[in-house]
Amino acid sequence: MPIHILPDALVARIAAGEVVERPASVVKELVENAIDAGATDIRIECAEGGKRLIRVTDNGSGIPAAEAALAFAHHATSKLASADDLAEIHTLGFRGEALASIASVSQVTCITRHADEAGGTLLRFDGGRLIAQERIGRTPGTTMTVEHLFARVPARLKFLKSTQTERGHIDGIVTRYALAYPHIRFTLVHDGRVSFQSLGTGNLRDVLVEVYGADATAQMAEVGDAGQMSDWRLEIEAISNLQSPISVYGYASLPTLDHANRSKITLFVNGRPVQDAKLSYAVVQAYHTLLMTGRYPVAVILVRVPPAEVDVNVHPAKAEVRFRDADAVFSAVQRAVRRALLDNMTPPAPPSLLRQWPNDRQESGATALAATDERPSIVEPTAQPPLTGSEAWERVGIARQTGALGGRVPVTDAATSSAPITQPSPLRTQNLPALRILGQLAESYILAEGPEGLYLIDQHAAHERVLWERLLAQHELGALPSQHLLDPVPVTLPAESAYLLEGQRDMLRDLGFEIEPFGGNTFLVRAVPALMIQDDTATALREIVADLEMGDAALRKDLEARVLRRVCKRMAIKAGRVLSFAEMQALVRDLEACESPRTCPHGRPTMIYVGLKQIEKEFGRLG
Structure with a gap:
């Protein structure tokens, strides 16, 4: 041609x-x-x-x-x-x-x-x-x-x-x-x-209420002076004369409000929305040790610098910028957000239950109390009778899935279910051997002895697996129990999330949620899966919507699986919770009955195995 x-x-x-x-x-x-x-x-x-x-x-x-x-x-x-x-x-x-x-x-x-x-x-x-x-x-x-x-x-x-x-x-x-x-x-x-x-009105907080809702906005700290804000161009001349002409404004969420990914970190440079991995990382770094791994803040950060210090003619869509001194901008953002968090976080309340003070004081304790030689008041724990098997299941939030001989048995939702649900739950001893409970480590891991060594079980991941297989079986039978809330919970979402939720209401209804529009971007949650009746409904719904936002072409069954995994993750017992011997035994027995007991629904291992031969080798018993 x-x-x-x-x-x-x-x-x-x-x-x-x-x-x-x-x-x-x-x-x-x-x-x-x-x-x-x-x-x-x-x-x-x-x-x-x-x-x-x-x-x-x-x-x-x-x-x-x-x-x-x-x-x-x-x-x-x-x-x-x-x-x-x-x-x-x-x-x-x-x-x-x-x-x-x-x-x-x-x-x-x-x-x-x-x-x-x-x-x-x-x-x-x-x-x-x-x-x-x-x-x-x-x-x-x-x-x-x-x-x-x-x-x-x-x-x-x-x-x-x-x-x-x-x-x-x-x-x-x-x-x-x-x-x-x-x-x-x-x-x-x-x-x-x-x-x-x-x-x-010029008040950024008013816009945050419209975008994220009043509940979420109440959990956000002001960064810099973000009260009455005018056009950025009116401020540029003033900050250009400063020794460090970088100004950072906005709002950042307290650790009580987080998100599953970085998509809720919104950045602006001189009034222009930008995508900048380094600035986003600066915001995340400000939360170092304040958020769990894999969780990210909700933040709206506005950076103002003299126009001569930033190049906006980088990308056809003008979504990227280049700073003359990128490190200075990074540091300014990180410091401003960190300062706002530390100034607005409430110090943790002292524990209401203290362990028994030792009779023989340790050297460190004697040194610490040398000035006053006073002992703190001790709150004696109330004696608790041992739990029976069924009581243990109710306390830990797990319903028995198998009978003594396996097979199809009635299962009652320990949370709120009023009618038993029949489901297949074969005992899978070939996947896990019978384990003998030894105790709990760091209030997070269950120690159990098997025929050939030691099993260290992550109580949160194990409980996720148990709840996942239970919900999956109930869903396949079309019998996911739902519980109406005494008072409907209003939840306000960003506009783009609201449309997504509205399009998935039928799917969520099949999973036990009853959600209806309540004007604008607000929804009323009238019912939730019975397992979630004690959960924070508004936070749970926001996390579910965040899961739905991950991918545009997922099949319905994939979306359903995401929602159920989120339910399991929220309702599984957390690390740091002390379990009684009966609770640990109940959890491990139910894990033994699972079809895939060695991983949680997200693929994380539920246990670590240390073989007896390895233990003997470490102690020098084997050559």
């Missing part, structure tokens, strides 16, 4: 692929234009996840009539004048490609009026061509309507995700800008229904 020059229309559509990836990309570009125009009220309307309609209306400065058509030309912008301006960018947009790219892959209607003009201008574009232009009346500001996105680019259209997924991406874009610009009122409407609205 001979070399030839591509037509301008085809070039425009190819170039548009770098700017317009999906409907959320269009929303991002139009919202950024509205913010750059000084808008204080921005309304976003979408239909069918933005595939059929996206309309963004603002009360900004508008476009002069003489320049309205020029705004849709390639490389046309009012935000840069020379190459030197690239070194110090004060706006979100600057390349002059967004409107031209959007118009080349859709039908666009622009209605705008500049603040200094008496009337407005209407323009219509189809596939990048201007097909109509006329004068029209309207208030100052701009309305951009984008219809039938990618209708002329079927290759891109067929790769869009479901309407629900595209809605979620749009929700994420809008809520992020609402967090970065709390002085702007954002309204997001999907298919005629308001799904998100910020107040525009």
Whole structure:
């Protein structure tokens, strides 16, 4: 094929692929234009996840009539004048490609009026061509309507995700800008229904309440002075004159509120949402020793630096930035978040139950008490009668799965079930030998003796396995017990998570949850699986939604498995809990009855085996 020059229309559509990836990309570009125009009220309307309609209306400065058509030309912008301006960018947009790219892959209607003009201008574009232009009346500001996105680019259209997924991406874009610009009122409407609205008070906490809910916001600490926040550009000149011109604001969750992954760490640099692994790591490092391994904080961190100290012209989507002194920014973020956490964390209460003070004081104890020679008051533990087998099961939260001879036996949910459930539970002695309980180590591991050595059993992982096989068997029989709550629990979720939960309500109902919309992004939880009746319902639901967010194309059975694994993980006995001998024996016997007793549902081992020969070798009994 001979070399030839591509037509301008085809070039425009190819170039548009770098700017317009999906409907959320269009929303991002139009919202950024509205913010750059000084808008204080921005309304976003979408239909069918933005595939059929996206309309963004603002009360900004508008476009002069003489320049309205020029705004849709390639490389046309009012935000840069020379190459030197690239070194110090004060706006979100600057390349002059967004409107031209959007118009080349859709039908666009622009209605705008500049603040200094008496009337407005209407323009219509189809596939990048201007097909109509006329004068029209309207208030100052701009309305951009984008219809039938990618209708002329079927290759891109067929790769869009479901309407629900595209809605979620749009929700994420809008809520992020609402967090970065709390002085702007954002309204997001999907298919005629308001799904998100910020107040525009300038108070970041007000936006957090709308995004994450009042309960979650109450568990977040203020970083820096994030009270009344204005446009970042008004603060840049002030911080540029400081010796260390790096400012960090925002909110970070206390250790009582965490997430399964880093997706709830939201970062902004000079009002621009960014993806920066190093800054994200700085936030996580601020929680060193404060969060469990594998858990991550919820944080909204806004970094302000002089524009000359950051390069935003790195990525086509402007999602990445490069700092002149990245280490200084990293340290500033880490210190600010850590300081906020330490200033807001409540010191732990002293234990109410102390162990018996020894009669013969140790040297260290004598040294510590030498000044006063006083002993603390001792609270004597109340004597507890030994538990019978069934009582032990109820206390540890496990129901017996097997009878003395194995086979199908009635199983009663120890939590709340009112009727026995019959399920197959064959005794699998070939998987585990009969074990003799020796005791508990570090309030986390059960020591047991087997025929050929020592077994160290992780009580949490073992209990997860027991609960998993029990719930799985009940689910296969269609008999997962559900328990109605005395008082329904309201749970507010971020907009993108709310749409995901709404789409999975039928699946969750089959697993024992009864959840109904309660307006906006709030849901009422009326029933939960019986096993979870004593759990923190709001926290459990947020963790389940986080599990559902992990992957877009999972099969229903995979989603069900994720939810059940989460239920098991939350309800399994935790490390640090003292178990009686009867409880340990009950747990180990039930683990022996499992089909796969050696791993938890997540694949982690439930036990470590130390062979007798290895023990004898360590003691020098074997050569």
